Amino acid sequence: MMASTWSRYHFLTQRFSLGLLLSLVLTLTWPFTVTGRRLPGEVGGNVTFRCPVEEKHIDFLYLQRGNDFVNGYYESKEVPAPWNNTKFDRNTSSVFMDNLKVSHSGVYTCHIRYKNEQYTGISITLSVTAKYSRPVFSPPVCDKEIQGQNCQTTCTSNNGYPKSSMIIQAIVTSTNDTIRQTWEHVKSVQSPNSSTSLYNIATTVSYNCSNGEIKFSCSVGDVTSDEFSVCAHQIQDSTDIVIVTAIFILVVVVMIAGVLCWRRRTGGSMRLQRVNTNEAVEISLCEKNGEKEAA
Numbered sequence: 001m002m003a004s005t006w007s008r009y010h011f012l013t014q015r016f017s018l019g020l021l022l023s024l025v026l027t028l029t030w031p032f033t034v035t036g037r038r039l040p041g042e043v044g045g046n047v048t049f050r051c052p053v054e055e056k057h058i059d060f061l062y063l064q065r066g067n068d069f070v071n072g073y074y075e076s077k078e079v080p081a082p083w084n085n086t087k088f089d090r091n092t093s094s095v096f097m098d099n100l101k102v103s104h105s106g107v108y109t110c111h112i113r114y115k116n117e118q119y120t121g122i123s124i125t126l127s128v129t130a131k132y133s134r135p136v137f138s139p140p141v142c143d144k145e146i147q148g149q150n151c152q153t154t155c156t157s158n159n160g161y162p163k164s165s166m167i168i169q170a171i172v173t174s175t176n177d178t179i180r181q182t183w184e185h186v187k188s189v190q191s192p193n194s195s196t197s198l199y200n201i202a203t204t205v206s207y208n209c210s211n212g213e214i215k216f217s218c219s220v221g222d223v224t225s226d227e228f229s230v231c232a233h234q235i236q237d238s239t240d241i242v243i244v245t246a247i248f249i250l251v252v253v254v255m256i257a258g259v260l261c262w263r264r265r266t267g268g269s270m271r272l273q274r275v276n277t278n279e280a281v282e283i284s285l286c287e288k289n290g291e292k293e294a295a
Contacts, residue, residue, distance in 0.1 A: 043130040043161065043198070046098035051110035051122060053093045059113045063088075063095045065106050071095045072111070100128050102161050102197040130198050132160030135218045135225035149208045155218035155225060156202045163190055166203045167219050171227075174212035207231075 041047040049063055062072020062079060063086075071082035073090060082088065087096045097104070105128045113119040135157040143150040155166065168183040188203045207214055209231035216228045 038125045038127060041100045041104070041126060041128045043100055043102060043128060043196075045100050046096065047100065047126065049095040049097065049108060049110065049124055049126075051093045051095075051112060053112060054114070056117075057115040058093075059115045061090075061093055061110070061112050063108055063110055065108045070097075070108065102128050102130070104128050128161070130159060130161040132157040132164065132199075132201070132220040132223050134223055135166070135220060137216060137218070137225065137228040140230050149210065150206070151208065151230065152204055152206050153216065153228065153230065154202055154204045155216070155228075156200065157218075157220045157223065158200045159193075159196070159198045160201070160220060161198050163192075163199050164201065164220050166201055168203060168205055169217045169219075170205075170207075171215040172211050172213070173215070 039047055039049065051061060051063070053061065058075070060072070060074040060077075062074065063070040064072075069080040069082070071086040071088040072095065073079060073088065083097070085097055085099045088094075089096065105126055108124045108126060110122040110124065111119065112122065135155050138154045138156070140151045140153045142152075155168065157166070165184075166186060166188050168186050170181045170183070172179040172181070186203050186205075188201050190199050190201050192199050201220060203218065205216065207230065213232045214230050216230065218225050
């Protein structure tokens with residue numbers, strides 16, 4: 001009985017010792033990766049990958065993305081050709097990368113191994129973005145049949161990344177009040193450039209001028225357009241029509257008044273001439289009759 005108990009204990013001890021030894025071996029020899037920081041960058045700009053190292057003899061240190069070697073060194077071997085837009089600084093254990101593109105985005109790993117020690121991998125995630133251009137509005141296009149009642153304008157912004165949405169703001173100014181509106185969920189057309197992967201975004205706004213002047217602005221991210229005013233000419237046109245109509249009526253009234261005055265003056269002088277003529281005729285006749293009677 002004791003022998004059986006000892007044998008079982010001895011077997012379990014042996015199995016535990018073997019498992020512990022295997023774990024220790026794996027711990028000492030198996031490489032591990034430490035999740036690192038995120039590194040932001042902009043298209044056309046540059047970044048620096050800094051691989052944290054200790055003051056020890058380094059066997060190799062290089063930067064890699066997936067299976068692609070980026071830059072670095074290996075003390076006992078030749079390394080592949082580095083990326084053309086990178087430089088490795090052994091003094092600072094860093095890789096400098098310029099002329100960034102959207103395609104450079106991804107997870108990079110600093111591979112480090114000290115002499116006679118285990119390998120360490122530290123990941124760095126590069127996120128390359130591009131600022132959208134300042135949005136601009138296109139000239140308005142209106143229905144010719146219904147002037148000012150059915151119009152459209154398009155706001156566009158180009159060469160941005162990642163895909164984004166556009167926000168439209170409108171200020172409607174009427175004779176009675178000023179109304180501010182914000183449209184965040186507007187339908188936009190987003191088209192990527194096949195060579196650069198940058199996006200162009202366009203949003204079309206429909207409006208009418210029945211409520212007065214409208215001032216539009218659009219924004220993508222932190223970039224906002226200048227104010228774009230529409231329908232102001234409608235108010236001006238209405239004012240001009242009123243002024244022209246008033247002037248026309250005034251001219252007509254003045255002309256009518258002038259004609260009436262002229263007719264009155266002209267008619268009076270004719271009657272006066274007639275009266276004077278008759279009187280002259282009557283006087284002359286009387287004078288002749290008087291002369292005959294005297295003779």
